[in-house]
Amino acid sequence: MKKIKITNSKSVFNFSSPYIIAEIGANHNGDITLAKKLIDSAKECGADAVKFQSWKPGSIEAKEVYEKNQSYNDGDGGKKHFGSLKEMVDKYYLRDEQHIELSNYCKAIGIDFCSTPFSKEEVDLLHQLDVPFFKTASMDINNFDLLKHMASYKKPIILSTGMSTIGEIERAIKTIEDAGNNQIIILHCISIYPPKYADINLNNILMLQKVFDYPIGFSDHSIGTSIPLASIALGSCVIEKHFTLDKDMPGWDHQISANPEELREIVKEGSNIQIALGSFKRVVSEDEKEKKGKFRRSVVTAKQLFEGQIIKEEDLAVKRPGTGIQPEEAIYLLGRKLRRNIGEDELLNWSDFE
Template sequence: MNKITLGSKEVANYQTPYVIAEIGANHNGDMELAKKMILSAKEAGADCVKFQSWTPTSLVSKEEYERNQTYNDSKKKHFGSLKEMVEKYALTEAQHRELKDFCDSHNIAFASSPFSKEEADLLNRLNVDFFKIASMDINYIDFIKHVASFKKPIILSTGMATLAEIEKAIEACRSVGNEQIILLHCISIYPPEYKDIHLNNISMLQQAFNLPVGFSDHTIGTSIPLASVALGSCLIEKHFTLDKDLPGWDHEISANPEELKIICTESKNIVSSLGSFTRSVSEAEENKKERFRRSIVIKSNLPKGHVLTREDLTAKRPGTQIPPNEIQYVVGRILKTNMEEDSLLKWENLI
């Protein structure tokens, strides 16, 4: 399947990419901040804002809380323990509904990554346009089957995954009758080094699985997600914040409103500029030929009856008379008229 519909937008390789502003937990547990981010993402041109759905008990075990694990590569200090952050950043069912209603009222798609079957069920009740499976769950086959059973488009992020694991996740979706699958090339480092990004994997995944392939980006700035568009990326998922200096997991590697607008605007320009594999000359270029190309020119004064040699000839603008690639048809011909230095040679000047 080469095209998937997310809401009202058709998504396909080498088309204008669907842009997801990944708010994730960057709302920091503040609903007013979340709403400001939604409006800012909409203004920047994003198609969708995406959150993350978990509860303090659905994602992290007691042992992990006691170990107080950290999950990002940032050196930014956080406000408290892992458990305190998870509790603060978790969205309640009522908050999910509030954010979904807010997005609907402002004509931007609402989405979220579920981390348990119960959260997937909640999102299904909210009638989201699609489901996103996070990279961490690429091998959580039972969960993938449960989410895929809703028969809505599935976006599979492939960070940390082997080709075999990706294939099994795709098979899990198809085993419950869901063929609406989009893959995301992803490097689960925040941020990755450039040498580890391997954007060519986008083309590889397109060929390997014959599916739409997008890019889940964790780099700093806009250049890498925009580069992915030139490789046919059908979707760009970019972490989003209003302020990169806010405390929290992902603000530091997120796009701010100005950067998100660049991604949304320039991705359209890139797709438009890719054009066709067929070589053609535009009408605008055709119109420039006479001004920019050259014609054969006489190098010095020559009399009528002179037999032309290559030494008599050069080529200069404009390209309105005999083109230089036809000089072989001029050499050896006899002048019908006297010719002045630096004049354009015409066919009617020749016997």
């Protein structure tokens, strides 16, 4: 099973302790103070990393897209969105100096800083900030030039696979490998916000584990905690979950994000699930061994018996505790002669027989 060293202190592999990424994305709403509050909260909840998105107004959208989205409203009276798409992008994108400030802030409080770059320039910026890994967006699974540039820095690459066929995933992986980088973690992902349960297909995690010799994780866009926790039970070693302080806050992704209570549950219960999965080997714990004497049964007398009596089946019963002759051994008592008188409902021992 392949292990990927995702940070200096953390390696991941299928069914390992999950590495939890609180995806802040643009949920800072362009406010550096809010961004730091989100980082603080993610740290308090036990997340391993916070992730932002590194783009500028010209990194993703062509002019045509901005022109078609002059009124960028969610149909909720402008509660979530405002103005045009261009106006929101201008407000929400992280400036270079803000990247530096947030990276330093994460280092100071002890949580990993990472981000998704959307251009080569943003890859370079994140490399200068010494991010432990690059995280790709699902939209860039076939952006081979960008993948090659990320791969050239020889850092681990976490590859999201939303909207992708197996063939597209294979080509993306080969592109990274051909660039000399085999430090890849694949995330099963459904790029709908939120997806229908029927479309999540968590069994794809097991399928990807069989198809690819790389660790498999899950990038989640569902509401609540049940789906990411279920993915951990299937062996997901990295969980990416959008994170907010308030689901009703204006912005793109707050509504489908986990709040602190939910993130805390994912961290705590995810760890419990991973530990509880345990081993494929059947093992009786020391605690269970200790329980045997109390919970199992032993052979006892069904009635008063006398010295010299030959034991018959109707002379025996089985009751707790399990410290004497075991029930499956009762057959070996039949036809034996007692060495002493024994009252009703008493435990029998091998020394009671000739």
